[in-house]
Amino acid sequence: MRPARFELHRPTSLREALALKAEHGDAAAFHAGGTELLVALKARVLQYDHLIDIKQIPELRSIRAKDDGTLVIGALSTHHAIANDPLVRKLLPGYAELSEQVANIRVRVAGTIGGVLCFAEPHADAPTLLCALDARLRLAGADGERIVASREFHLGEFTTARRDDELLVSIEVPPQLSGSRAAYRCFGQTERPAVGVAAVWSPAGSQRLSLWAGAISGVPTRLAQAEAAASRLPQAVSADEVWQRLEPAVTADASQLEAHDDLHGGAEYKRHLVTVLAQRAIEACLK
């Protein structure tokens, strides 16, 4: 099916893009990679008279590190670019690994991290790991810029804290503690994950484990009991022992997750997957 007719705008600066959005209001939408938006337009579940193509805005594309070690990823960065960026591979190899496995090669080359976050389809990979990494999202609007924590960005299925007239500029991942490692493990029968679990293990930090489950519910969800159990682990615990001690807490967290039976699997099956994938993610961090 072909999408309904629309007018395509191609601004070359952030200011121009925001002005276009202010001018056309609800009749316009920002368009980046198009892997979500164009599919919805073709399926005729969305209709806009104006599309504002932001791919020509260079400041949304860069990946760089700040002086304090914060990794800044432009919202227009594709999964493929993130997976192959030397800086991401060095600072966040777990995120590079995730980006290498998103959907299929066509989606990875065209799809952007900004699009994934803003479209807020629950069955996505990156939001879960960005929550575990405690990333911050920089949004620009007519009133200026503001920062929203990734953990507070997703409000529900297809709903985020981004106002309709705001544009996601970049994702900022704070510097990770020395020796910390991140890993993401997911499973699904389709190209979208039925369940994904992200773990960040910091041997020296006050919070040793950041553990989040995604895709199973409308928004990424913290596995708080497991995190608390990890904080109580003795410093000298061996890698083999870690999972044995954390498993009851992870299982308890998983049993409380909001889950539904759907095409991705039954609710109980998906809760079981959370435990399995948490074990794999934690063990990957401890390798």
Place this chain on the structure above:
Amino acid sequence: MNFRIDAQLPATAAQLWAIFFDVQRIAGLIPGCENVTEVEPLKEYSALMKQRIGPFKLEVPTRIVVESSTLERNVALRATGRDKFTGTSIDVQLKVDLDSQAGPAAKDCKLALDAQMQVAGRLASLGYPVVKKRSEELFAEFEKRLRNELVQFDAAPAPQAAGPAPSAPAAGRATAPAAGAAGPQPGVKAPSQGSRSRTTLLWPRTGVSVAAGLLVALAAWAFGQSPWWWLVAPVLGVAAGIGRENA
């Protein structure tokens, strides 16, 4: 998707009936339900149902039909419609049962509201959990608004025969019982004992009955019967026109 509200309310069935048989009033309690208009009195209505899930918008021109009703006992409504752009259709069946229950000191009414909702089409392909969650949010908001509407029966004095109680809830007296409550809640005062209907001459029944009485009297006179028919037949006609009217 099925939804249900059960409540024991300190109101008469007539008071609740005034709300539930007023389709425009009940439709106004549904979030996103706009432009409710009467197509056929007490039978068919039209409305525009607007909903939004993230960027996805739904505008469904909806036809609401009163499928059946029994005075102060039950009413069944059906709302159907289809969004022209997304091809998404909705079908809602709403049944309301009112059961008057006279207690030792008060008269309560048991309310049972059943709703069945079906959503089909392209937007439903967002996934059952998404649609179900949105529907649950809608129904929870509807229930909240309905309970606010029903608070008047606790706070306001009993309505008189002239019409239903005012719709504005009294401030600070939100004591409508929770769903599934088995009895009146603490703080709920004795319900009103106001009359539910009044006796009156119903039109056109009175006119037809009196005319029939006059015809009977004329026929009796023509056939040489007793002249008392001139008095008895019209009086019987007037008596036949007496009926009960909702307060």
